[in-house]
Each structure stands twice: as structure tokens, then as C-alpha cells.
Amino acid sequence: MQRLAVIDIGTNSIHMVLAEIGKNLSYKIVDRIKEMARLGDGTFASHRLSQEVMDRGLAVLKRFSLLAKNKGFDTILPVATSAVREAKNGGDFIKLVRNELGLRVRVITGEEEARLIYLGVRHSMDLSDSPAMIVDIGGGSVELMACTPKRLKFVRSLKLGAIRLKDQYLKTDPPDKKMVQRMEQAVSQTIKKSLLKKKALSLRSLVATSGMVGNLAEIIYLARTGRALSQIDMAMIDLKEIKEVELLLRTKDTEGRLKIIGLDPRRVDTLYPGVLVLRVLLECLGAKQVRISDKAVREGVIYDFIQQHHEGLVAEQEIPNVRRRQILLLARRFQYPKVHSHHTAKLALSLFDQTTSIHGMGEVEREWLEYASLLHDIGH
Numbered sequence: 001m002q003r004l005a006v007i008d009i010g011t012n013s014i015h016m017v018l019a020e021i022g023k024n025l026s027y028k029i030v031d032r033i034k035e036m037a038r039l040g041d042g043t044f045a046s047h048r049l050s051q052e053v054m055d056r057g058l059a060v061l062k063r064f065s066l067l068a069k070n071k072g073f074d075t076i077l078p079v080a081t082s083a084v085r086e087a088k089n090g091g092d093f094i095k096l097v098r099n100e101l102g103l104r105v106r107v108i109t110g111e112e113e114a115r116l117i118y119l120g121v122r123h124s125m126d127l128s129d130s131p132a133m134i135v136d137i138g139g140g141s142v143e144l145m146a147c148t149p150k151r152l153k154f155v156r157s158l159k160l161g162a163i164r165l166k167d168q169y170l171k172t173d174p175p176d177k178k179m180v181q182r183m184e185q186a187v188s189q190t191i192k193k194s195l196l197k198k199k200a201l202s203l204r205s206l207v208a209t210s211g212m213v214g215n216l217a218e219i220i221y222l223a224r225t226g227r228a229l230s231q232i233d234m235a236m237i238d239l240k241e242i243k244e245v246e247l248l249l250r251t252k253d254t255e256g257r258l259k260i261i262g263l264d265p266r267r268v269d270t271l272y273p274g275v276l277v278l279r280v281l282l283e284c285l286g287a288k289q290v291r292i293s294d295k296a297v298r299e300g301v302i303y304d305f306i307q308q309h310h311e312g313l314v315a316e317q318e319i320p321n322v323r324r325r326q327i328l329l330l331a332r333r334f335q336y337p338k339v340h341s342h343h344t345a346k347l348a349l350s351l352f353d354q355t356t357s358i359h360g361m362g363e364v365e366r367e368w369l370e371y372a373s374l375l376h377d378i379g380h
Contacts, residue, residue, distance in 0.1 A: 002075070004305060005068035006298045007061065009080040009105065011040035011139030011163055012270065013211060014057065016064045017298045018073050025306050033067070034211070035060045036266045039083040040139045040163035049087045058096060065101050077301055078105045081113050082140025082161060108297075110157025114143040116300030118152055121207060123303055124295045125234070132205045135281055136296060137212050137274045139163035144194060144281075146203065156194040160187055162212060165273035174253045175272070183273065187280050195284060203285060209293040212267065212274035217292045219245055219262035228262075233294040239282050242290075246275045327371045334378040345373035 002021040007014065018031040037060045039053050049057075061078070068076055078097070084090040085107050094105050108116070117136050121127075127149045134145040140161035146153040169175075169183035214232045220241045221229040229235060248260055249272035257268050264271075282290060331341065348369050352361075 003073045004302060005073040005076045006301045007064055007076065007078040008296070008298045009039070009057065009078060009084060011081065011083040011161055012036060012038060014060045014064070015298055016068065017302070018068060018071060019302050021306060027302055027306070033064065038163070040161070042167065043083050043087055044140065044164045045167050047086065047088050049083065049089055049093050054093050054096060057093065058100060061097055061103065062101055065103060076103060077305065078103050079297060079301060080105050080107045081297070082110070082138060085109070086140065110141055110143060111155050113297060114145050114155040114157060115152065116297045116304060117143055117209060118145050118147055118300065119303045120295035120297065120299030121209060121293045122147070122149060124299065125207065125293050129205045131203050132207055133203045133285060134207045134209065135278070137162065137208070137210045137277050139270065142277060158190055158194060160190055160277050162270040162274035166270050170273065175250060180250060184276060184280065187277055188284070191281055191284050206282065206285060206287045206290045207293050208278060208290045209296050212271060213278060213292055214294060215262070215264045215267055215271060216242070216245060216275055216278070219260060222262040232292055235292040236289055237292065238289045239279065239287070242275060242279050242282070246272070246279055249275060327374055331374055331378060336375070336378050341374050341377060344376060345370050348373045
């Protein structure tokens with residue numbers, strides 16, 4: 001069984017999922033861990049990760065990697081998004097993580113981030129009511145994906161993340177009305193421009209994913225039912241409800257926002273700009289409601305890993321012996337003549353077994369002979 005730890009180094013939070021890939025190449029999430037490292041704090045204004053931010057991120061990654069290894073998850077796949085991607089010293093942070101922890105962090109583009117989000121959502125939610133729009137509102141960027149169950153139609157990565165907007169426009173508490181107007185105008189213009197040539201898509205549904213929209217859904221469900229949301233995945237929220245929460249967030253100061261039932265205190269300064277982006281997007285698309293998915297980049301990385309290592313994962317399940325599995329994978333990679341090679345190996349082993357009294361060799365040499373026979377034609 002393949003054990004995999006995926007670490008998503010986001011602008012607001014660092015997430016880790018521990019997954020086991022089982023039979024039929026399906027996977028099971030064993031554990032989920034999240035810490036709000038806030039790598040984006042001040043990063044988009046200065047275009048640099050401060051030493052404090054890098055130390056904070058490194059400390060979280062150290063805890064996560066130790067936890068994964070202690071639980072037997074030795075394959076660790078870290079990916080970094082907007083904050084690290086845009087920082088001028090993002091490469092220094094990547095080197096620091098590699099030198100200190102031995103982790104090779106892959107910095108992904110906004111388009112690759114969107115593709116991975118799509119993979120994660122597509123395999124967990126029915127997208128047959130399509131074309132659909134998937135939106136992921138992160139701390140640094142917003143990814144838009146128009147899609148069907150089979151493919152992406154188009155992808156846009158917009159610099160409209162919640163931390164970025166907060167740093168750029170929300171410098172007073174509560175927010176200044178003129179700055180709020182400027183922020184909404186900038187968000188609306190950016191979204192409309194990105195969708196300008198895509199009106200013919202006739203989108204039929206909207207799916208939102210990210211911790212921000214998850215917290216928004218929790219607030220709405222508590223107000224709607226008086227009960228906590230048992231499962232965020234597949235929850236549905238309406239534009240009217242989104243506007244009501246947005247009004248509360250816009251008109252209250254920090255102390256007042258902290259009194260909103262269900263609001264995550266760690267999002268007290270960033271939830272409002274994220275909710276505004278979602279509301280503007282719904283209005284631009286003419287949508288009245290949005291479904292929530294709790295799947296994102298990390299689940300997409302798991303599916304991507306399964307696709308890229310399909311042959312090896314299948315072989316691992318079919319052939320438990322590691323050496324034999326590697327020999328057969330090598331043979332397949334070089335398109336060996338399967339029937340001929342296995343017949344040659346069978347004859348060679350038969351001759352070996354019939355002449356043991358002459359050569360006096362044992363099981364180790366017998367195994368070598370079999371593997372040599374299987375590979376004898378791959379050089380042609």
C-alpha cells in the first residue's frame with residue numbers, strides 16, 4: 001500500500017493530508033492537519049517573504065514532515081502557491097526548506113493550481129450539470145475554472161486573494177467606505193474582463209472551494225438552522241445569504257466581527273474581502289446559489305500522483321516482491337517482447353533446476369538468471 005503525505009503551502013494556511021492508496025487505485029484520507037501560517041502577511045506589498053514569515057512557515061513544515069514520517073508516510077509531496085510564487089525571495093525559502101528538512105517543494109503556477117483543484121473537485125462531486133464554474137478563493141489568488149466532468153474548458157488565475165485585497169484596500173477598522181468601493185470596483189472589473197469572451201459557455205452551476213467559503217457556509221448554516229454544519233462538502237448557500245454576511249462583515253469592526261456566530265477568529269480580517277469576491281462573481285455570472293466543495297489542491301495532487309505513477313502502483317499491488325516488480329517495470333518501459341521473454345525465462349529456469357548437481361548454485365543465482373532472461377532483449 002502506497003502512503004502519501006501532501007502538503008499545500010498556501011498564502012493563508014498550510015494544509016497536510018495523509019492518504020493511503022489502496023486497491024483499484026482509490027485513496028483514503030487518514031488524517032488532515034491545518035495551520036494558519038499566514039505566509040502572505042505583508043508579502044504582496046513588499047514582494048518579499050519576511051524572515052518572520054519564513055521562520056513561521058519552516059516551523060510548520062518541520063512539524064508536518066516529522067508527523068508524516070512518524071506515521072510511516074515517507075513519500076511527502078509539498079506544493080507552494082501564490083505567496084511563495086510571487087515573492088522575490090521565494091527561491092530562498094524553497095532552498096531553506098530543502099536544506100533544513102530535505103523537502104523538495106514544487107512551486108506551481110496559477111494555471112497548474114487550477115488544474116489540480118479541478119482534479120480534486122471532479123473526482124469528488126457530480127459535475128454532470130455542466131458546464132460548471134469552479135472558483136477557489138485563496139489568500140493570494142483566485143482560480144476560476146470552467147469545466148465539464150471530462151475536461152477543463154478554460155482557466156483563469158486572478159490576483160484577487162483575500163490577504164492581497166485586505167493589505168491593499170482595508171487599512172481601517174471598520175473598513176473605509178471609499179476603499180470598499182474601490183476594492184469592489186477593482187474586483188468587478190477584473191472578473192468581468194476575465195469572463196468577457198466566455199459568455200457563450202452558458203454555465204449551469206457554480207462550485208466554490210477553499211477554507212474561506214467553508215467558514216462562510218458555517219456562518220450561514222448556523223444562522224439558517226441554529227445548528228452547526230455537519231459536513232461542509234456539498235453544502236449549498238444562496239446569494240441572498242452571502243450578501244447578509246457580507247453586510248455584517250463590512251459594517252463591523254474587529255470586535256464586532258468576532259461576535260458573529262461561526263466566524264473563525266483566525267479569519268476575522270480576511271473573510272470580508274473573500275466574501276465580496278464570491279458575491280461579485282455570482283452577480284457577474286447571474287448565479288443565485290453556489291455549492292461548496294471541501295476538496296482542493298491537495299486532493300488534486302493525490303489524483304495527479306496516481307495518474308503519473310499508475311503503472312508502478314498497479315505493479316506494486318500485483319507483484320509484492322520489490323525486485324521482481326522493478327525488473328518487470330524496467331522491461332515494460334523498454335517494450336520487451338513479453339511472450340518470448342517469459343518463455344525464455346521458463347526454459348532457462350528449467351535448465352538451471354535440472355543441472356543443480358553440476359553447477360551447485362542456489363536461489364539467489366536462480367533469481368538472477370530469471371531476471372536476466374526477462375531483460376535479455378530490451379537492448380534491441
